[in-house]
Amino acid sequence: MTDQVLELFSCEEFSQRAVDLIAAAAMEAVAARGRFRVALTGGRTVQPIYRHLAAGTGGELRRLLSERTDYFWGDERLVPADHLDSNFALARRLFLDELMVPAAHLHPMVTDPTDLATTAHTYEQELRGIFGGELAHEGLPVFDLILLGLGPDGHVASLFPGSNALAEQQHWVTMVPPPELAPQVARVTLTLPVLNQARLVMILAAGVERIKLARRISEGEPGTGDLPAARLRPLGRLVWLLAVGD
Numbered sequence: 001m002t003d004q005v006l007e008l009f010s011c012e013e014f015s016q017r018a019v020d021l022i023a024a025a026a027m028e029a030v031a032a033r034g035r036f037r038v039a040l041t042g043g044r045t046v047q048p049i050y051r052h053l054a055a056g057t058g059g060e061l062r063r064l065l066s067e068r069t070d071y072f073w074g075d076e077r078l079v080p081a082d083h084l085d086s087n088f089a090l091a092r093r094l095f096l097d098e099l100m101v102p103a104a105h106l107h108p109m110v111t112d113p114t115d116l117a118t119t120a121h122t123y124e125q126e127l128r129g130i131f132g133g134e135l136a137h138e139g140l141p142v143f144d145l146i147l148l149g150l151g152p153d154g155h156v157a158s159l160f161p162g163s164n165a166l167a168e169q170q171h172w173v174t175m176v177p178p179p180e181l182a183p184q185v186a187r188v189t190l191t192l193p194v195l196n197q198a199r200l201v202m203i204l205a206a207g208v209e210r211i212k213l214a215r216r217i218s219e220g221e222p223g224t225g226d227l228p229a230a231r232l233r234p235l236g237r238l239v240w241l242l243a244v245g246d
Contacts, residue, residue: 003238005218009245015052018202018241022145025200026064029144036069036144039190042087043149045204045243050094057099066099074146075158075189076109078116085183109188116175120188124173136197141172146198150205150214151181154227158189165189166228192231199236203229206243214240
């Protein structure tokens, strides 16, 4: 695993560096396997990156992201697909619709607030159907890129400290009861074993306290080892992208 920490000093620099990493991962994946498979995130930190993809992506990268990319989600809140708290709705609104990504390339978590277990099972079955015979030797899917925000408590996706979901080793997708952090709604999330199979994981952090936390975790400071973000050890690269200027 390669662990890299990049500190960027403006929103423009932060967004551009993220887009450069996404572009490199996309071109490498398409050249090697014909498709780019990325799991998206929600939250505030990723929003300038999505806007940059919508406004500044042209030429070959635009074609790859619209025609040769399959979009998945690392986690989702159990809200309607058009709700302001929906991670799917956020990505569509900020860049997917602008790039005119075909619906067949979008694989959101279809949420059913009345049945978390079915929602998680359905998404896992969809992933199994898509990845099929392209699983790692551990029998897990391999994403080319997983984007993750860093929570104030060290959570990533919807894997919160001390939660049962964080300990899940058998399933690819699992349900999460409403956390203490807003929005306090139930979630569905990819599990840690799936996150750790990725070729590239990018953890995004902004704001003074989250930047401090990111540095503590990335430096292996004592007392941080059990935090969800500290348990990310992908087989590929782990990149911390820190917006220290915002």
